[in-house]
């Protein structure tokens with residue numbers, strides 16, 4: 001009986017340690033799982049350049065890409081929209097993804113969202129364009145954390161620095177599978 005008491009007491013002591021010194025929850029500000037800012041399965045040419053401003057940004061182009069939809073690369077809230085005319089970013093959309101994460105989209109031909117609007121991953125925010133300081137239709141895209149431009153990731157793949165690469169979008173592909181066409185008996189879509 002006495003022996004049990006001791007072990008019970010030590011158990012209480014053990015518990016109290018956790019009460020007095022609770023393990024501090026580790027706060028990690030992991031990035032959202034960003035996907036490409038284009039609908040599922042689209043392929044775009046992405047270019048990174050050391051002389052780009054900022055240099056970690058990507059410029060996306062594809063043949064006849066002018067006017068194509070630009071979509072949110074993660075869920076969030078529209079932080080800022082604007083039109084700088086033929087200067088700098090031209091028509092732009094910034095999305096706040098929480099925990100200090102932000103994406104920026106520039107040179108749009110059209111903005112299809114409003115400031116403060118909640119946005120789901122894959123939802124359209126505008127259209128690819130040639131507005132601002134731009135000589136051809138392309139999307140200028142950035143990922144920022146606490147105001148600092150970060151190396152871009154899509155899923156777990158880091159963008160190619162520096163140079164050109166083809167990128168295929170996985171944006172919202174799972175949802176698409178749920179709502180997609182049902183396979184017929186002979187397996188054709």
Ligand SMILES: [Zn+2]
Nearest residue numbers: 057058059140
């Ligand atoms: Zn750019």
